[in-house]
Amino acid sequence: MTFRAFLAIVLCKLLRLVSRLLHRGGTAMPGRWALRVCPGLLGILAKDVKTVAITGTNGKTTSARMIEQAFADQGKSYFANRSGANLLSGITTEFVMNSTLSGRCRKEYAVIECDEAASVSVFPQLRPQVIVVTNLFRDQLDRYGEVTHTLANVRAGIQGAPGAKLCLNADCSLTASLADDLKNEAVFFGIDPGACPPGEKSELSDAPHCIRCKTEYQYDFITYGHLGAFRCPRCGYRRREPEYAVTQVVSQTAEGSGVVLCVRGESRLAEVNLPALYNVYNAVGAVAAVTEMGLGADAGIAAVEHFKCGFGRMENFALGKAGAKMMLVKNPAGCNQVLDFLCQVKEPFALVVCLNDRGADGTDVSWIYDAAFEKLKACGGRLGQIAVSGDRASDMAVRLKYAGVAPKALHLERNYEALVQWIDAQERPVFIIPTYTAMLELREAVIRRVGGAEFWE
Amino acid sequence: MKLKICHLYPDVLNLYGDGGNIRCLTQRLRWRGMEAELVKLPIGSGESLAGADLIFIGGGQDFEQQVLLGDLHRGRDKELCAAIEDGVTVLAICGGYQMLGAYYETHDGQRCDFIGALDLYTVGAKKRMIGNYMFRCADALGGMTVVGFENHSGRTMLGSGAEPLGKVLAGFGNNGSDGTEGAHYKNVFGTYSHGPMLPKNPDFADLLLRTALERRFGRAELEPLDDALERMAHDEMCARLEREKT
Numbered sequence: 001m002t003f004r005a006f007l008a009i010v011l012c013k014l015l016r017l018v019s020r021l022l023h024r025g026g027t028a029m030p031g032r033w034a035l036r037v038c039p040g041l042l043g044i045l046a047k048d049v050k051t052v053a054i055t056g057t058n059g060k061t062t063s064a065r066m067i068e069q070a071f072a073d074q075g076k077s078y079f080a081n082r083s084g085a086n087l088l089s090g091i092t093t094e095f096v097m098n099s100t101l102s103g104r105c106r107k108e109y110a111v112i113e114c115d116e117a118a119s120v121s122v123f124p125q126l127r128p129q130v131i132v133v134t135n136l137f138r139d140q141l142d143r144y145g146e147v148t149h150t151l152a153n154v155r156a157g158i159q160g161a162p163g164a165k166l167c168l169n170a171d172c173s174l175t176a177s178l179a180d181d182l183k184n185e186a187v188f189f190g191i192d193p194g195a196c197p198p199g200e201k202s203e204l205s206d207a208p209h210c211i212r213c214k215t216e217y218q219y220d221f222i223t224y225g226h227l228g229a230f231r232c233p234r235c236g237y238r239r240r241e242p243e244y245a246v247t248q249v250v251s252q253t254a255e256g257s258g259v260v261l262c263v264r265g266e267s268r269l270a271e272v273n274l275p276a277l278y279n280v281y282n283a284v285g286a287v288a289a290v291t292e293m294g295l296g297a298d299a300g301i302a303a304v305e306h307f308k309c310g311f312g313r314m315e316n317f318a319l320g321k322a323g324a325k326m327m328l329v330k331n332p333a334g335c336n337q338v339l340d341f342l343c344q345v346k347e348p349f350a351l352v353v354c355l356n357d358r359g360a361d362g363t364d365v366s367w368i369y370d371a372a373f374e375k376l377k378a379c380g381g382r383l384g385q386i387a388v389s390g391d392r393a394s395d396m397a398v399r400l401k402y403a404g405v406a407p408k409a410l411h412l413e414r415n416y417e418a419l420v421q422w423i424d425a426q427e428r429p430v431f432i433i434p435t436y437t438a439m440l441e442l443r444e445a446v447i448r449r450v451g452g453a454e455f456w457e
Numbered sequence: 458m459k460l461k462i463c464h465l466y467p468d469v470l471n472l473y474g475d476g477g478n479i480r481c482l483t484q485r486l487r488w489r490g491m492e493a494e495l496v497k498l499p500i501g502s503g504e505s506l507a508g509a510d511l512i513f514i515g516g517g518q519d520f521e522q523q524v525l526l527g528d529l530h531r532g533r534d535k536e537l538c539a540a541i542e543d544g545v546t547v548l549a550i551c552g553g554y555q556m557l558g559a560y561y562e563t564h565d566g567q568r569c570d571f572i573g574a575l576d577l578y579t580v581g582a583k584k585r586m587i588g589n590y591m592f593r594c595a596d597a598l599g600g601m602t603v604v605g606f607e608n609h610s611g612r613t614m615l616g617s618g619a620e621p622l623g624k625v626l627a628g629f630g631n632n633g634s635d636g637t638e639g640a641h642y643k644n645v646f647g648t649y650s651h652g653p654m655l656p657k658n659p660d661f662a663d664l665l666l667r668t669a670l671e672r673r674f675g676r677a678e679l680e681p682l683d684d685a686l687e688r689m690a691h692d693e694m695c696a697r698l699e700r701e702k703t
Binding site: 141142146147148203204208209214216363364365366367368369370392394395397398399401402407410 | 467468469471472473474475476477480481484500518519520521523524587588589606608651652653656657683685686687689690693
């Protein structure tokens with residue numbers, strides 16, 4: 001190791017120490033400075049670590065927590081970037097904190113979630129053993145650009161990690177196309193046609209045209225969004241048979257989903273410990289990753305059955321008479337899935353929507369019109385008051401008005417302390433759907449009232 | 458009273474919540490006891506624009522541009538030009554707005570011919586113009602302030618045959634240099650404003666409805682609506698952009 005790398009490690013550890021003394025997270029900043037001193041630092045530290053990396057638009061954090069659970073259960077020596085700092089800087093910080101001053105990593109394995117745009121700079125240094133790509137949807141166009149640009153980024157990143165085995169979502173035509181030209185070995189995961197009630201064909205598909213020849217896809221089955229059994233009538237590009245398949249969704253409740261998982265031809269039952277169909281995808285992807293990392297499918301299945309995600313992903317809080325559940329939303333596809341979940345709630349509930357437009361949320365809030373808030377009409381009388389908050393609360397209120405919500409059912413509350421009080425005063429269960437930075441702030445306000453873990457814990 | 462609203466290429470020109478504009482137009486008619494007939498004209502649709510009172514064209518991704526141009530040049534271009542000359546009200550945003558001009562030239566000199574209904578052209582630049590922005594519409598249109606979000610790399614230059622829709626108050630507008638935003642020709646309103654534009658610019662939404670109703674029925678009395686939420690969202694963004702200027 002060079003003297004430069006040593007300096008960078010010392011600097012990073014010092015900055016982290018100072019951050020924590022100041023009660024800050026210090027998740028990305030120390031790594032950013034360390035990289036200035038030694039740009040190739042991550043490559044040096046990650047060299048001897050067996051890493052599984054998770055990227056894609058939606059489900060990165062949840063999938064990473066599921067995978068991490070398997071490593072914890074098996075008593076493996078591992079670490080993970082739990083704080084959500086998933087750019088080169090944050091990932092570097094995490095590696096430094098798990099390394100000695102001489103640059104030797106103290107852990108055998110790493111579970112790393114990686115921002116899809118950052119994958120191009122991260123993967124060539126990280127050289128993961130397994131890379132999971134969960135899905136690709138349109139997301140924060142001001143930051144990522146078109147979804148095909150994101151795909152190109154991920155592809156370029158994987159090109160820098162030729163030894164990585166890929167776990168790809170077979171049902172996402174964009175993600176699955178990574179196996180077309182990359183030489184990496186690839187396995188697929190997905191939800192088989194007929195395994196669950198079919199989703200509706202969305203007019204706002206993020207990938208209506210063939211990635212190879214631009215002809216409109218035909219679908220034999222859709223789970224949601226553009227995910228499903230796609231095929232191109234012209235060039236023949238189609239969904240591959242996944243090695244890791246959900247062949248049946250047996251039950252779907254507010255607590256979780258029961259599924260039949262077929263791993264390389266062998267079927268087993270699994271109870272996914274989080275509700276909604278998108279978490280079924282996260283679960284089958286996690287089982288694929290855990291198995292390909294050599295821990296065995298049983299370890300993967302056990303992990304998805306008892307892991308806890310927290311951190312704003314279906315996270316429960318002891319607020320109000322009947323509890324509150326926080327569900328992070330970032331883009332139309334994810335938001336539609338959350339809205340579908342709300343439509344299935346049987347009991348009366350209250351709703352909180354917090355819309356921010358800072359860098360990590362996407363500065364363009366137009367996407368709220370691509371999310372089908374009209375679905376809320378299906379909740380009828382079960383949906384009571386809707387509190388609206390965040391930097392762009394009034395835009396959210398207008399959106400809900402145009403979705404058919406009566407303005408008198410809207411409660412605009414910009415102050416988070418007051419909002420938490422409002423939630424705590426509700427008789428009904430409360431569902432909170434914040435964007436990323438709104439989630440961080442609101443979570444802090446909630447924790448000040450009822451307690452809970454800091455974001456980096 | 459009923460207006461026929463045509464949404465052109467909703468299957469590919471549907472970025473940035475542009476569909477919210479359609480929802481806004483139809484709702485504002487219905488809240489006033491009028492009717493809206495919505496016709497969607499995706500790629501490959503054989504249905505004509507005949508009888509359209511209002512045509513909406515949104516923005517799209519580069520990936521589908523060839524698919525779109527193929528369809529456009531199979532006759533939709535001439536039909537659209539004829540409708541525009543005939544005084545049909547058109548709202549065209551971003552990619553849809555550029556498409557009404559003569560051509561788009563990429564920054565490395567490749568030229569892509571568009572329909573030439575409006576006297577303008579667009580040249581691609583490397584740096585994207587991204588952010589919240591606002592502009593003031595020409596006095597003849599009511600002089601209202603419009604807020605939205607722009608995200609484009611194309612710089613649009615207006616010829617003498619097209620008036621700017623307005624003057625940039627904050628942000629980039631057509632090209633980031635001459636202070637103009639959008640274009641206005643006959644009853645065509647072209648703009649870079651995503652947002653989507655209409656829900657939080659109710660005066661501008663009503664301008665479109667009034668223009669279309671006057672052409673169809675010779676008169677247009679629009680009852681005022683309760684736009685308190687809309688105006689709050691609008692005014693907050695105006696204030697924020699003013700603050701950021703200083």
